[in-house]
Structure formats: structure tokens, C-alpha cells
Amino acid sequence: MQLPESQVAVVEAASADETTAVDALAAATDLPPETVTGAVFELEEDGLVVVKERVDETSRLTDEGETYADDGLPEVRLYEAALEAGADDDPASMGRVIGASGLEGSQVDIALSNYARKGYGAIDSGELTADPDADPAADAEANALEELAGTDDTPLEVVDVDGETMGGLERRGLVEIAETTVREVRLTERGVTVRTDGLERSETVGQVTPELLTSGEWEDVEFAEYNVEADAEQVKGGRVHILRQTADRVKDVLVGMGFQEMEGPHVDADFWINDCLFMPQDHPARTHWDRFALEEPTHIDELPEGLVERVERAHREGVGDDGEGYHSPWDEDFARALALRGHTTSLSTRYLSGEQIGEIEPPARFFSVEKVYRNDTLDPTHLLEFFQIEGWVMAEDLSVRDLMGTFEEFYARFGITDIEFKPHYNPYTEPSFELFGTHPTTGELVEIGNSGIFREEMLEPLGVECDVMAWGLALERLLMLMYGFEDIRDIHGTLCDLELLRETEVTY
Numbered sequence: 001m002q003l004p005e006s007q008v009a010v011v012e013a014a015s016a017d018e019t020t021a022v023d024a025l026a027a028a029t030d031l032p033p034e035t036v037t038g039a040v041f042e043l044e045e046d047g048l049v050v051v052k053e054r055v056d057e058t059s060r061l062t063d064e065g066e067t068y069a070d071d072g073l074p075e076v077r078l079y080e081a082a083l084e085a086g087a088d089d090d091p092a093s094m095g096r097v098i099g100a101s102g103l104e105g106s107q108v109d110i111a112l113s114n115y116a117r118k119g120y121g122a123i124d125s126g127e128l129t130a131d132p133d134a135d136p137a138a139d140a141e142a143n144a145l146e147e148l149a150g151t152d153d154t155p156l157e158v159v160d161v162d163g164e165t166m167g168g169l170e171r172r173g174l175v176e177i178a179e180t181t182v183r184e185v186r187l188t189e190r191g192v193t194v195r196t197d198g199l200e201r202s203e204t205v206g207q208v209t210p211e212l213l214t215s216g217e218w219e220d221v222e223f224a225e226y227n228v229e230a231d232a233e234q235v236k237g238g239r240v241h242i243l244r245q246t247a248d249r250v251k252d253v254l255v256g257m258g259f260q261e262m263e264g265p266h267v268d269a270d271f272w273i274n275d276c277l278f279m280p281q282d283h284p285a286r287t288h289w290d291r292f293a294l295e296e297p298t299h300i301d302e303l304p305e306g307l308v309e310r311v312e313r314a315h316r317e318g319v320g321d322d323g324e325g326y327h328s329p330w331d332e333d334f335a336r337a338l339a340l341r342g343h344t345t346s347l348s349t350r351y352l353s354g355e356q357i358g359e360i361e362p363p364a365r366f367f368s369v370e371k372v373y374r375n376d377t378l379d380p381t382h383l384l385e386f387f388q389i390e391g392w393v394m395a396e397d398l399s400v401r402d403l404m405g406t407f408e409e410f411y412a413r414f415g416i417t418d419i420e421f422k423p424h425y426n427p428y429t430e431p432s433f434e435l436f437g438t439h440p441t442t443g444e445l446v447e448i449g450n451s452g453i454f455r456e457e458m459l460e461p462l463g464v465e466c467d468v469m470a471w472g473l474a475l476e477r478l479l480m481l482m483y484g485f486e487d488i489r490d491i492h493g494t495l496c497d498l499e500l501l502r503e504t505e506v507t508y
């Protein structure tokens with residue numbers, strides 16, 4: 001029988017009496033494991049071998065785990081120093097014991113957080129006691145680390161560590177558990193017959209080369225079948241962050257919907273961020289609690305004079321015959337103060353006023369996908385900086401239908417078809433709506449944006465004479481709906497999990 005070279009090698013190396021693992025076959029045939037796996041699958045299809053699969057869990061110590069395996073667990077080192085200081089008789093100063101233990105940096109916190117939990121003693125108002133009956137030699141985690149040191153990638157069944165301890169070490173980030181599929185191969189009767197009858201190697205080509213094409217040889221060669229199931233080496237190269245990928249996709253979608261991109265400063269005058277939006281100067285969001293002010297320089301040099309006057313008048317007197325202003329103070333110096341923008345609606349005011357690219361004629365559509373900064377408290381749905389998808393449409397006779405229809409069209413491009421709207425209030429829009437989507441795994445409603453139709457009080461001073469509908473959507477919340485992230489910190493900042501970012505499939 002004629003078979004490709006790698007298959008011949010596998011049939012020759014495999015046995016009918018016992019199973020051989022792919023790795024062992026790779027060693028025996030001198031072929032890469034992925035080539036052997038490919039050959040094995042094809043032989044299985046032809047009935048020459050049978051393949052049994054099992055998943056092996058293997059463990060390996062992380063760098064931190066290695067360190068503790070060498071130097072001892074921080075809590076054990078603290079206990080030893082405490083005994084040394086006589087803390088089994090009298091409470092000793094915590095600072096002194098820590099100093100004597102030689103623990104540094106984050107290891108101190110790790111020692112302290114495990115010390116009492118694991119029964120080594122107690123910590124109370126700066127003093128530390130040691131339980132004389134505690135026994136570091138019986139510390140299951142310490143013993144497990146010792147057992148695991150130097151056994152990288154050993155199947156869990158073989159290492160002598162109980163599941164609970166292993167789970168604890170994994171949670172502490174001291175071991176990593178990996179799953180690998182092990183394939184065991186045995187020759188079938190037909191395989192044995194074929195082998196005894198004699199095997200011939202057929203030439204197969206695994207890759208098309210320019211030479212094959214130009215020489216015309218490709219017409220005569222036999223191509224190896226492509227096996228997408230074969231294990232292959234994992235390549236962990238750099239890749240575009242999922243947040244950036246989604247931002248780019250949002251831009252593509254909006255450009256596809258006829259929008260043009262806005263650009264502008266991250267640090268801007270309150271005038272553009274708030275005053276042009278008919279936000280009263282005594283609005284709570286304008287206090288120093290909510291914004292990141294700039295120390296140097298503190299104020300913008302220039303603002304368009306006429307516009308400043310018109311905005312001030314709108315704030316003081318309102319706009320239109322029955323308009324009412326805020327009757328509250330308005331101060332140009334306050335408007336000139338610089339801060340990190342809390343929303344990208346500052347770009348919209350710059351563009352709408354004609355300041356950024358000159359006067360804009362309706363119909364027009366603009367957007368940005370840019371960072372904004374807020375002095376919020378960090379929690380699973382809030383960050384100090386995040387990306388806002390800003391946008392507006394300028395046209396005659398816009399209605400709430402247009403606004404809702406635009407969102408439905410936009411979100412449908414990301415597979416989100418259950419957007420809900422809730423009436424809302426913004427000083428600069430009337431009516432206003434908050435947008436919600438349903439989280440794919442928790443089923444909770446997630447607020448994903450804020451929107452509305454700009455008020456006369458805002459548009460008139462800017463010199464805009466037709467309708468403008470506008471919005472600010474949170475890019476990170478869109479990711480939560482698309483990928484099921486529950487904590488925004490999974491995709492942003494220092495705590496995000498590299499493995500998760502590597503493995504999340506990007507849907508396009």
C-alpha cells in the first residue's frame with residue numbers, strides 16, 4: 001500500500017499489542033508531534049489505527065511559586081521570625097517581626113493575610129502573637145510546593161497533592177494547571193496486515209511553494225490533507241487588544257453609516273466641555289470632586305469672543321421668547337479653566353460651533369471613539385477613564401424615532417437587538433434617553449449610553465439652525481454585552497487577565 005511518508009513511519013512505529021502516545025511516536029519517528037497527530041488522524045480514517053483520547057491535567061509552579069518553594073512561604077517565614085522574637089510567650093511588635101523576617105514589598109501583605117487564617121497566630125493593633133502549637137512542617141501548601149518543585153508538566157494524578165491544596169495554590173497564583181489532550185494509538189488488524197504486506201512511501205507535499213507553481217510540478221504532486229484538528233505549537237505573539245479591535249470596528253461601522261470622525265484635545269476648557277452644553281456653572285458635576293483639573297496650565301488662552309458672549313447670555317437669560325436662563329452666576333474665568341474632558345461631547349461643541357473645521361452644513365453626521373476621564377470610584381462597572389462613542393446627526397426635522405432607529409441599526413451590527421430606552425435628563429438635551437442592553441450571562445440590564453436631541457439653549461449660541469440628535473455610548477459596556485465580561489477591569493488596566501485577552505474570540 002502506498003502511504004505518505006509520515007503515515008508509513010507511524011504505522012512502522014505503532015504496535016497492535018499496546019497503545020503508544022503521540023509524543024512517544026514523535027520521538028520514535030523523529031517527526032514533530034503535530035505531523036504525527038495529522039498522520040494518525042488520517043490513518044484512523046483509513047481504519048489502520050485506533051486512537052484513544054484523554055485529557056491530562058498538569059501543573060507547573062509559577063515564578064512566585066518557585067520563589068516560595070526555595071525561600072519558604074511568606075506566612076511561614078513570618079511565623080519563624082515571630083518564634084524567634086518570643087511571640088509565643090509575649091506579643092511582639094509587628095514591625096520588628098516583619099523586619100527580622102526579611103520579608104519585603106507585597107510579600108509582607110501576603111504573609112499577614114495568611115498568618116491568622118492558617119492558625120500561625122494573631123495580629124492585633126500592631127502586635128503579633130505566635131501559636132506555639134502551630135506546625136510549619138505540617139503546612140499542606142508548603143509541603144505541596146516542595147513536592148511540586150521541579151515536576152513541571154507532570155500529570156496531576158502522579159503528584160502527591162490533594163485537590164483542595166492544589167486549588168488553594170492555584171487561587172494564590174502559585175501553580176498553574178494546564179490541560180493537554182493525550183492521544184494513544186494502537187494498530188488495527190488491518191493496520192498489521194497492511195504493514196506485513198509492505199508499505200510504500202508516496203511523495204506528499206505539505207506546502208505550496210513558488211517553485212512548485214512556476215515549474216508546473218504542482219500538477220503532479222500529491223498534497224497532504226489539511227488537518228485542522230492537529231495539535232500545533234501555540235504561538236503567543238502580540239495581538240491587538242480586544243478593546244482596540246472593537247474600537248476600530250465601531251469606527252468602521254459608523255463610517256459605513258455615513259459618519260465622519262472628530263478629533264480634538266483630551267484636555268480642554270470647561271467652556272467646551274460644559275458651558276457650551278448649557279451646563280450651569282453651579283452644576284454638581286462641575287465641582288472639583290468630579291473632574292480632573294489641570295495644575296499647569298490652569299486656563300485656556302483663547303476662546304471665540306462672540307461665542308462666549310452668546311453662551312453667557314443663554315445661561316443668564318435663556319433662549320427664545322419664553323426662555324429662562326439659570327439666574328445663577330456665570331464667570332468667564334471659570335469657563336476658561338482646563339480639565340481632562342469628562343465626555344467627548346466637548347468635541348461635538350467644538351465642531352458644531354464651527355471652531356474646529358469651519359461651519360458645517362446639514363445634513364451631517366460626526367462621531368468619535370475616544371478616551372474620557374472621570375473622578376469616579378472604581379468598581380466592576382466604573383473606571384476613571386474609559387472610551388466613549390460620541391456621535392451626532394445634524395438635519396432638518398429630526399425626531400426621537402430617528403434617534404432610536406440609529407441606535408437599533410448601530411447595535412444590530414454587533415448582534416445586539418434588545419436595546420431598551422429610559423427617559424432621562426441632561427441639561428443640554430430634550431428629550432433625553434438612557435440606553436440599556438441585557439448582559440448575555442447575568443441577564444441584568446446594563447446601562448450602555450446616554451442620548452437626546454440638543455436643546456435650543458445649546459444650539460442657538462453655537463449658531464446651529466436645524467435639529468441635532470446626539471449621544472455618548474460606553475465602548476467598554478458594548479464589550480460587556482458582546483463578550484459577556486462582567487467586570488470592566490477584565491479588559492482595562494493592570495488587573496486584566498492576559499490569558500482571557502489572548503483567548504477571547506473576536507467576532508467580526
Ligand SMILES: N[C@@H](Cc1ccccc1)C(=O)O
Nearest residue numbers: 343345450451452470471472
Ligand atoms: N455627554 C453625555 C452623553 C450625551 C452626549 C450627547 C447627547 C446626550 C448625551 C454623557 O457623557 O453621558
